[in-house]
Amino acid sequence: MTKISISPSTILNPVPVVMVSCAGKDPEKEGFGPNIITVAWAGTVNSEPPMVSISIRKSRHSHDLICETSEFVINLVSQKLVKACDYCGVRSGAKEDKFVSMNLHPVPMPGVSYAPAISEAPVSIACKVKDVIELGSHDMFLAEVTGVTVEESLMDEKGKICLEKTGLVAYSHGEYYLLGEVLGFFGYSVASKDALRRRMPKKTSGKKKPSGAPKGYKSSSRPVRDSKKPNGKNKGKH
């Protein structure tokens, strides 16, 4: 395989894209009400205790809110939320209430005192900030997970969370993708024949429609980028 060397950049793809909700200590004060910021620089960083990180520029309105309360909520993005997710990433809460603009609803979140969850999100993760690391362009908020809520319909009778039912969205190189086709499961490369027979997806001749895919979905469907939109111009500059 011939490879070309390109300049170092944030090329690690795909990444999760999440809607982070937050609020000030006094939500009645102007500019301190519930807000949502779209974040692509987010990740799981520890298992015990469960910890995550989000990286946010100092210039974001949400940066001030999170610094004030040391808490935030990470909301996973389903296909239904993807437009709102994009909107919350191109408009600032300093000037408008993005919950109202996108017809979303803030709800109290177990595990935190000030930051609300987004009612419409399939999964919400309450986080308490343990450390803030100034990295350069972004400040990284290292946080412990203190609560999780999951939409009831995503739990099966055994208590397993079936995220595949909600049509989760990932982000890669400036574009949003719907997750769909299962290729394997943890450890399938060394699993027994019996486990493979039970758990591997059945091979089909044509390409499978991802769960939650829109009507008229074609496996070759690819979003078209409008170069006038912020994402076209600032691709990767989050």
Ligand SMILES: Cc1cc2nc3c(=O)[nH]c(=O)nc-3n(C[C@H](O)[C@H](O)[C@H](O)COP(=O)(O)O)c2cc1C
């Ligand atoms: C897909 C996408 C991913 C983004 N990821 C980040 C990020 O990781 N960190 C960040 O500071 N801003 C990120 N942004 C930009 C903020 O979401 C955007 O500036 C937003 O308007 C800030 O809102 P606020 O001022 O209400 O906090 C992203 C935007 C989009 C569309």
